[in-house]
Amino acid sequence: MAKRGFEEATRALSGYIVAGRAGQGTATLDDVGKVCSILGIDLGRLSAIHIAGTKGKGSTSGTTLFREPHASAPGLFVLLLFPGRWMVCVAAASPRRWHLTITAHGSLD
Amino acid sequence: MAALTESLLRAGGFKTGLFTSPHLVDVRERVRINGRVLDKDTFAGYFWKVHDAVSSAVAEYSVHLHYFHFLTVLGFYIFQEEQVDVAIMEVGLGGRLDSTNVLPRPVVCGITLLDYDHVAILGKCIFFLGCLAY
Numbered sequence: 001m002a003k004r005g006f007e008e009a010t011r012a013l014s015g016y017i018v019a020g021r022a023g024q025g026t027a028t029l030d031d032v033g034k035v036c037s038i039l040g041i042d043l044g045r046l047s048a049i050h051i052a053g054t055k056g057k058g059s060t061s062g063t064t065l066f067r068e069p070h071a072s073a074p075g076l077f078v079l080l081l082f083p084g085r086w087m088v089c090v091a092a093a094s095p096r097r098w099h100l101t102i103t104a105h106g107s108l109d
Numbered sequence: 110m111a112a113l114t115e116s117l118l119r120a121g122g123f124k125t126g127l128f129t130s131p132h133l134v135d136v137r138e139r140v141r142i143n144g145r146v147l148d149k150d151t152f153a154g155y156f157w158k159v160h161d162a163v164s165s166a167v168a169e170y171s172v173h174l175h176y177f178h179f180l181t182v183l184g185f186y187i188f189q190e191e192q193v194d195v196a197i198m199e200v201g202l203g204g205r206l207d208s209t210n211v212l213p214r215p216v217v218c219g220i221t222l223l224d225y226d227h228v229a230i231l232g233k234c235i236f237f238l239g240c241l242a243y
Binding site for chain 1: 110111112114129130136149150152153156157158159160162163165166170172173174175176178179180181182185186188189194195196197198199200203206207208209210211212213214215216217218219220221222223
């Protein structure tokens with residue numbers, strides 16, 4: 001069997017890259033779940049904190065103070081009602097575009 | 110936010126797993142245990158386990174994982190094997206179909222600033238993007 005070290009792993013990993021889809025192609029969440037179950041991963045048991053958003057969600061904000069560089073206008077508070085759900089947003093205008101931040105969301109029941 | 114959360118929890122005595130993207134120099138940066146990357150041999154061991162599982166999924170169910178899907182599964186696998194107390198998962202592309210959404214019951218969900226990104230794949234309307242995140 002071919003050697004299976006770290007260098008070989010990085011080469012094999014490149015084989016998963018699909019051009020033009022930012023690494024996310026046609027595979028579905030079901031497919032991801034199937035591979036997890038093959039590996040015996042119990043996702044329900046994992047204590048997970050899930051972080052989304054466009055900016056400031058990742059690794060860079062850990063070391064620097066998060067400060068939006070070009071949001072200038074006062075915040076506008078909007079309450080959006082979905083069927084059975086609520087969401088509070090803060091919208092702010094900037095010279096280039098609008099920013100929308102969801103500050104809280106939840107269910108009405 | 111993910112890195113900050115990780116650092117707070119680690120300071121509080123929890124064993125943490127941190128999944129972020131992209132990486133800058135080395136792919137191991139994406140999956141950290143207690144804030145540190147794994148050594149190359151340990152990472153390779155986990156990598157080949159997951160790679161073999163994916164190969165058998167291809168044969169059995171014709172499942173084809175792509176780069177980020179693969180890394181997400183690898184992250185989950187490493188966190189389970191390393192028995193972390195808490196996993197901090199940063200989404201990748203974002204949106205409803207993001208592979209980190211296989212998590213059935215996250216303890217906490219955080220959403221930071223929403224803005225236009227990956228519009229070629231996710232769409233161009235900020236309210237639509239907000240709904241995806243929601």
